[in-house]
Amino acid sequence: MSEHHDDGPVAAQTRHVEALLEARGLLDAVELDRALEAFLAGASPAQGARVVARAWVEPEFQDRLLADGNAALEELGLSMGGGIQPQRLKVVANTETEHNVIVCTLCSCYPIALLGPSPTWYKSEAYRARVVRDPRGVLAEFGTELPEHVRITVWDASAETRYLVLPRRPAVPVSDEAELAALVTRNGLIGTAVL
């Protein structure tokens, strides 16, 4: 969190609503801060990167990950349970001929329990409106150009499933799992970048 203290009316309104709910016994400010800290400590793109790196170095794990994302996460001590309701994880793999991109056109569904809060652009009307219609155009805005023969699938998270892209392993002479994980970016996990 940044050190903004001057957010004006909306910050004041938030404090007012929170105080009102505390007075009603519906919230506890200390518990709220504790829950927020725990959530942010456990969910970040680094977790997604761990999953991807393991899939790159262990093909059997990759098979299990693509077949049942939630069960494979458990092997790494991770889960999709940090969300506000149980979420199914579906991992979709990029190949030489297929590229995947995720979106939630109706709101902002995202594998938040694993990756933490999504970036602002992911939640923007511009991304949600345009990526289903013109994924190549949107990817180009991220500097991502795919060969003509690559077929793009855009996964609109309109129900209880959360999607995660398994990027292609970069062609670099790295075999250490942790070093590979360091190559994985959030945009790679969303599908707006290739690694």
Added chain:
Amino acid sequence: MFSSGDRVRTSRADPAHHTRVPRYARGAVGSVVEPIGEHPLPDDRARGVTTVEPVYTVRFSARELFGEGDHDVTVDVWESHLESA
């Protein structure tokens, strides 16, 4: 119940209430990728009623949805918004 590979058409309904069928995917024909479990129908749960139904991932061609484009889009759709096509 639908199975992987089944051809399905989404509902054309344009309800005044909450729903999870995006406008761009209404009345469109696609193929079922896979069933993805049973979940409360959002249309009902937004009104405090729990109706549990199968949900399916459905793949559509961009041409079917927008009349142009060479990509695919998948949408997760509750069973009551689908019919055989």
Added chain:
Amino acid sequence: MSRINDVGGMTGFPGVVEELDEPPFHSDWEAHVFAMNRALIGAGVYNLDEFRDAVERMPPAVYLASSYYEKWLHGIQALLVEKGVCTADELRVQQR
């Protein structure tokens, strides 16, 4: 009567702009809106679909002019009134 949130496939929106090194939240109030919503859903005050519904019912012009967590705060407040947790008057910050 599709609602303003249902933007998939709409044309006319500008290019997607990425903020480099974006933090999880830009300010404390955003984090608090996020945490409050989770706590209220967790406590059963309302469910996730009721919350989405409340955001979707925003007047279109207000929806498009609001930041992400401003939309959330709007939805939370609408539900608190509708669920009888508090009144619209109580939600108004006192003028000093």
